[in-house]
Amino acid sequence: MIIVMGREVTDEQIGAVVKKLEAAGLKANISRGIERTVIGAIGDERQLSEEMFTPLPGVESAMHIAKQYKIVSRESHKQNTIIDIAGVPLGGNQVQIIGGPCSVETQEQMDLSAKFVKEAGCRLMRGGAFKPRTSPYAFQGHGVEGLDIFRKAADKFKLPIVTELMDARQLDAFIEYDVDVIQIGTRNMQNFDLLKEVGRINKPVILKRGMSATISEWLMAAEYIAAGGNHNIIFCERGIRTFETAYRNVLDVTAIPVLKKETHLPVIVDPSHAGGKAWMVPALSQAAIAAGADGLLIEMHPSPCDAWCDADQALTPDELKKLMGTLGAIAGAIGRTL
Amino acid sequence: MIIVMGREVTDEQIGAVVKKLEAAGLKANISRGIERTVIGAIGDERQLSEEMFTPLPGVESAMHIAKQYKIVSRESHKQNTIIDIAGVPLGGNQVQIIGGPCSVETQEQMDLSAKFVKEAGCRLMRGGAFKPRTSPYAFQGHGVEGLDIFRKAADKFKLPIVTELMDARQLDAFIEYDVDVIQIGTRNMQNFDLLKEVGRINKPVILKRGMSATISEWLMAAEYIAAGGNHNIIFCERGIRTFETAYRNVLDVTAIPVLKKETHLPVIVDPSHAGGKAWMVPALSQAAIAAGADGLLIEMHPSPCDAWCDADQALTPDELKKLMGTLGAIAGAIGRTL
Amino acid sequence: MIIVMGREVTDEQIGAVVKKLEAAGLKANISRGIERTVIGAIGDERQLSEEMFTPLPGVESAMHIAKQYKIVSRESHKQNTIIDIAGVPLGGNQVQIIGGPCSVETQEQMDLSAKFVKEAGCRLMRGGAFKPRTSPYAFQGHGVEGLDIFRKAADKFKLPIVTELMDARQLDAFIEYDVDVIQIGTRNMQNFDLLKEVGRINKPVILKRGMSATISEWLMAAEYIAAGGNHNIIFCERGIRTFETAYRNVLDVTAIPVLKKETHLPVIVDPSHAGGKAWMVPALSQAAIAAGADGLLIEMHPSPCDAWCDADQALTPDELKKLMGTLGAIAGAIGRTL
Amino acid sequence: MIIVMGREVTDEQIGAVVKKLEAAGLKANISRGIERTVIGAIGDERQLSEEMFTPLPGVESAMHIAKQYKIVSRESHKQNTIIDIAGVPLGGNQVQIIGGPCSVETQEQMDLSAKFVKEAGCRLMRGGAFKPRTSPYAFQGHGVEGLDIFRKAADKFKLPIVTELMDARQLDAFIEYDVDVIQIGTRNMQNFDLLKEVGRINKPVILKRGMSATISEWLMAAEYIAAGGNHNIIFCERGIRTFETAYRNVLDVTAIPVLKKETHLPVIVDPSHAGGKAWMVPALSQAAIAAGADGLLIEMHPSPCDAWCDADQALTPDELKKLMGTLGAIAGAIGRTL
Structure with a gap:
């Protein structure tokens, strides 16, 4: 899961996302770019949903990067x-x-x-x-x-x-x-x-x-x-x-x-x-x-x-x-x- | 129901459509135009389906003109x-x-x-x-x-x-x-x-x-x-x-x-x-x-x-x-x- | 730009992506997850296109995270x-x-x-x-x-x-x-x-x-x-x-x-x-x-x-x-x- | 062109459609069904447009039956x-x-x-x-x-x-x-x-x-x-x-x-x-x-x-x-x- 933070994100907002990731048992990788900060989830992202993050302040979007299907893949x-x-x-x-x-x-x-x-x-x-x-x-x-x-x-x-x-x-x-x-x-x-x-x-x-x-x-x-x-x-x-x-x-x-x-x-x-x-x-x-x-x-x-x-x-x-x-x-x- | 016949339709093909209409208890109105002949069904067309006519020789298309829904209309x-x-x-x-x-x-x-x-x-x-x-x-x-x-x-x-x-x-x-x-x-x-x-x-x-x-x-x-x-x-x-x-x-x-x-x-x-x-x-x-x-x-x-x-x-x-x-x-x- | 690498990515493949990013004047942030490795581009990503990366070996997908429009935004x-x-x-x-x-x-x-x-x-x-x-x-x-x-x-x-x-x-x-x-x-x-x-x-x-x-x-x-x-x-x-x-x-x-x-x-x-x-x-x-x-x-x-x-x-x-x-x-x- | 008249059509409304068809040099075939009356245009319908008829009172719909393209057909x-x-x-x-x-x-x-x-x-x-x-x-x-x-x-x-x-x-x-x-x-x-x-x-x-x-x-x-x-x-x-x-x-x-x-x-x-x-x-x-x-x-x-x-x-x-x-x-x- 990749969580893209908006342009004027605060440390507090980043912290809240990291906390939510950690509560679900995953780790966070924070990549501060010039226009956007991106937080990557490290761990099994199938248990996460995008909507767990999109309503949080400062979050612009969230997207799965692993496929959601497993047995049929x-x-x-x-x-x-x-x-x-x-x-x-x-x-x-x-x-x-x-x-x-x-x-x-x-x-x-x-x-x-x-x-x-x-x-x-x-x-x-x-x-x-x-x-x-x-x-x-x-x-x-x-x-x-x-x-x-x-x-x-x-x-x-x-x-x-x-x-x-x-x-x-x-x-x-x-x-x-x-x-x-x-x-x-x-x-x-x-x-x-x-x-x-x-x-x-x-x-x-x-x-x-x-x-x-x-x-x-x-x-x-x-x-x-x-x-x-x-x-x-x-x-x-x-x-x-x-x-x-x-x-x-x-x-x-x-x-x-x-x-x-x-x-x-x-x-x-x-x-x-x-x-x-x-x-x-x-x-x-x-x-x-x-x-x-x-x-x-x-x-x-x-x-x-x-x-x-x-x-x-x-x-x-x-x-x-x-x-x-x-x-x-x-x-x-x-x-x-x- | 309107049944549009192709350009080079024969009397026999028109006859077959009319016969199928009549077998279903409806009457036919035949309108011979310059480019197309159109057959109109007179009667309750809800019992007809377009596919009853489209496979017949000479038929170009068929379309309902009355609505198919009744109680909700x-x-x-x-x-x-x-x-x-x-x-x-x-x-x-x-x-x-x-x-x-x-x-x-x-x-x-x-x-x-x-x-x-x-x-x-x-x-x-x-x-x-x-x-x-x-x-x-x-x-x-x-x-x-x-x-x-x-x-x-x-x-x-x-x-x-x-x-x-x-x-x-x-x-x-x-x-x-x-x-x-x-x-x-x-x-x-x-x-x-x-x-x-x-x-x-x-x-x-x-x-x-x-x-x-x-x-x-x-x-x-x-x-x-x-x-x-x-x-x-x-x-x-x-x-x-x-x-x-x-x-x-x-x-x-x-x-x-x-x-x-x-x-x-x-x-x-x-x-x-x-x-x-x-x-x-x-x-x-x-x-x-x-x-x-x-x-x-x-x-x-x-x-x-x-x-x-x-x-x-x-x-x-x-x-x-x-x-x-x-x-x-x-x-x-x-x-x-x- | 986020570049998602396939499951069985090699160090060499990651290196090739990083090299291409650096050649374009950007830096790379590498996040190794359990199922996927994600490379984030740090710098002005408007000069990058997704297709610069998608044909490279080991790349699964690439996506812009900043908007491509500027003056109208x-x-x-x-x-x-x-x-x-x-x-x-x-x-x-x-x-x-x-x-x-x-x-x-x-x-x-x-x-x-x-x-x-x-x-x-x-x-x-x-x-x-x-x-x-x-x-x-x-x-x-x-x-x-x-x-x-x-x-x-x-x-x-x-x-x-x-x-x-x-x-x-x-x-x-x-x-x-x-x-x-x-x-x-x-x-x-x-x-x-x-x-x-x-x-x-x-x-x-x-x-x-x-x-x-x-x-x-x-x-x-x-x-x-x-x-x-x-x-x-x-x-x-x-x-x-x-x-x-x-x-x-x-x-x-x-x-x-x-x-x-x-x-x-x-x-x-x-x-x-x-x-x-x-x-x-x-x-x-x-x-x-x-x-x-x-x-x-x-x-x-x-x-x-x-x-x-x-x-x-x-x-x-x-x-x-x-x-x-x-x-x-x-x-x-x-x-x-x- | 087929012009379908609404359920409660009047003779006057049918007359207006026929008049418009005749003014364009075509003839009309009128087919009075049980639920709908259908008027067929006889003549070269390429010069007619559906919107010539749809705004007239009593008209439910109008549709071409001949193709609108000619040279490429x-x-x-x-x-x-x-x-x-x-x-x-x-x-x-x-x-x-x-x-x-x-x-x-x-x-x-x-x-x-x-x-x-x-x-x-x-x-x-x-x-x-x-x-x-x-x-x-x-x-x-x-x-x-x-x-x-x-x-x-x-x-x-x-x-x-x-x-x-x-x-x-x-x-x-x-x-x-x-x-x-x-x-x-x-x-x-x-x-x-x-x-x-x-x-x-x-x-x-x-x-x-x-x-x-x-x-x-x-x-x-x-x-x-x-x-x-x-x-x-x-x-x-x-x-x-x-x-x-x-x-x-x-x-x-x-x-x-x-x-x-x-x-x-x-x-x-x-x-x-x-x-x-x-x-x-x-x-x-x-x-x-x-x-x-x-x-x-x-x-x-x-x-x-x-x-x-x-x-x-x-x-x-x-x-x-x-x-x-x-x-x-x-x-x-x-x-x-x-």
Whole structure:
């Protein structure tokens, strides 16, 4: 922690800061510059908060210099973590494409989806049983019944399943249906009680980035899960909110190399929700893999025009198959496999 | 709903759109312009979604023209709704200032806070028992014990209390301690399961705006509560996330007149979280009242430097009292009372 | 300047940073913490840039701690600067409302506008002769002829004039027509060659904030003007660009107290361009004055529906007059006059 | 143009809108829905502005449905435009990497840079003689002398040159030194007078995206150049401003496919300014090519640590050479060449 004192600081004011540091068990290094005096905290600064110092007289600003996240940081764990999802490795050299529809509609639709996902060469499947919808009057998902439909469809093709958890009270059902990967959606990235709950179990968790979450807040949200004991966390970039209105979100590809530097955990990308239109998905998928993503969450529907939600962002089975070919070539270009 | 067809649209493509409209029970008005053909939906468009049409061949874009929210809209209820909070009216001519500390720390701190809040002339009190913190290692609030402390302190001064609910499983405790106003925090604005829960009870709810929620999403979040039967909803603007780093959030004063036009429900402002620094609170509070806010949530602590959280944004008791004087004068200037 | 070294820093890496600091004539203070070593620069850090250090081995980050702006900072000049605009003081206790149409259309329209501006009680008038339009096919303003029309209309009512300069090559005409205040528009806030030109003359300059300029960049843009010798600079907040689409821009009222703290120069607000709708102007104007703005730029047109540009944001003469009454009461509530 | 009327619209109000449309030479289609009446304009809507209708009584909103840009739109020109830069094609199947230092420092530095750029396999070179700097006290570039140095260095290796124009008054020097591609920087994207000037000459122009410019504003800025007669325009995405502080800008890869759909002109990307750190450049470059960019502007310096500006974002000659190899493989994966 660095505490910057204002221009006309007094010895008394410096003394008060030093005293507060010492009371917290740290030491102070005082550097008197020409324009500013800077006090450096020596010791474990994670127990300090900036606001412990900023209201003190004479203090201009205070800032952490060490990262606030610990378990998820690469500093604490140098090698890439490879997460085992029912036998499918995520975070290693092989890139994983998770395909499937936005929402579980019918058994037939899910059976067909699973077949097409498998045929395209994907090893994991996605689908939503609980749906976070902007409007209370929109289809909210089939809930537990949807989990049942999904499980049956995926089992026929031996595909591990990924699906979203919206509320801690649904967790028992997720365990009952043996959901392979629990997804925490963008609107719940800082639903701290929910994060604590998934931190207590042993399932892999995909943590989607909040719509306007900074990289640092996102890492701290993952730290909530990790602090509970569950280290099987997968970051998923899904586009951020900006001023641009020509597309739904702005896919933040820079987050990929930055996360890979800051954390040892896998990083995947959701190009479907990012752009919001099926025709943008190939370009965004290619960019994500080229930038180093460990996987993708791609929406595919047997018949997009008839989808019950997000119809305009799902690929057709043929489009997915074709894209898989290109993604394989790009993965190869950077020394990875698909 | 307006459906804009691309430049080289065919009769067949127009026919498919018309058919989909008619299947949903609406009629179509076709307007063939020189550059674009536009199809207007005649009927109740709330059951349509834009994505029902955008994936169809020949469609360039689709947009709702009617509002998606209903119960909370001023169209459905012309007069201002005045919410009765244990006898204190919110949303009428009298402006309400809700004072109190960021978090419940000790019985003594809360007793003192309540005394100062009352003395300053506030009629409602705030304080957090469950705290949403960015870091899992930070103080998470006293929980249910905090509710008990808060209730006791406020009762001594006959102050109705406002406190944040973070998880549906805590709701019973909120009812047991007879929390007067339930606050839904910015990170939970789209925690739809939580919104549904508070929609089922009869308590006033303060719905804080999500960090990057649009006005429309915010109104739809309120509609979730209203759709459950609870119409006692108070909007609270608390600053939005932008590119600016000189202050924590940007207080969006424009939201005040815009909400007052769109909804009949009260609108309050939290100047403390918006700016993040105590010295900004007076200017922001004055701006909010001058722009037509029905109330404010202001942080005050008996001894800000010793506060356990957000220490740099709490006013001292004296600062609050002084500010109340200025706010009274501004309220008077626009024909309201404090 | 603070230079934070990575976790596994070597003595050699520290030595290289110290050497670079010393080569620039500064001294180094080395603070070895448990997780990070921090090197503080002692001396005038304005000549250093962060990028001088960040590419060096072992450096994690570097940050300025002193402000980069100098002449415009309150540190360098404690009292408020009051700018004299042809006898009208801006920046003192009296608030100034600058009224007038978006663009100069005809002599009759400007004569009428000047009359209404004067009658409403404004002491300064605005109007655009050179117009920055998003489309090359839109009306681009009357140019020099517009300056002539404006000057004549304003002179009849002894109103000093404010108008926008878009290109250095137009400056001679601005001097010829004795424009009282030169406005630099939001799109030119970082047109550094233009800033240098208005820095060489002696006219008051209104510097509008760039659409997504930080407070710090804005102060640095003003420093460009000041560094040329012209200290008659007025900051004008006009709304920033965010994710919100319900209104054109988000008026950043927090910028008002923050600028008043950082600089001695006057701060005004343009509520008309911020919201983009006439009906929002009263609430935003009231908020700005209550937050401490020294003045406002308000669009008024004798007949808004017939305005050639921005028709939907101009007040009618009657609306302006009524608003002036409310603004006077708010100014009084905070101890100022109108 | 679609004009949406409010809920309780009268025949008189509809009549006023129709009259205004007819006065502008268009016809009206009236569609009376249950909740809203919608008036569609039939005819060339480019001459209409939304604000012509929004202030009229009864009007709720007005929106264009045809694009406002014309010459630059793909609707007006279906094939990709390939721009010839002194024999080097940009916009065709071959991807172009434009390498070079941030600023022209010395003849020796530029000679070395040109040599390394050529050796890495680039066919075009970049370098700044006029530098837009945030601070007036920072190095502002060598100006005309810099053009001379750059020209000499590039000529030795037969590399066409790209350099930034900041002010119309410098244009003669650009023509004298036969600059091959004129770059308009992010801060000048809406410097309309400058756009008009480069619209009058015949040189290729790189138009960088404004820091917070929407795709639509960017296309309109290009239309300013095109309307003057110069159709040799290259779009350059360079990162946009968002809330994220972990990196300088957010590279908007979605802009690549969206622009390729909306315009026939080439689209390139500047990964160096986007991320702001050299170590991010490979991932961002790879993403940009994979997403379909026609070229890249990459900063390389013979000795990055000694660079006079943006030292932390330049690649070394070796890093550039290595990156070229990977980019070639990615270009191949999507059927292009490097």
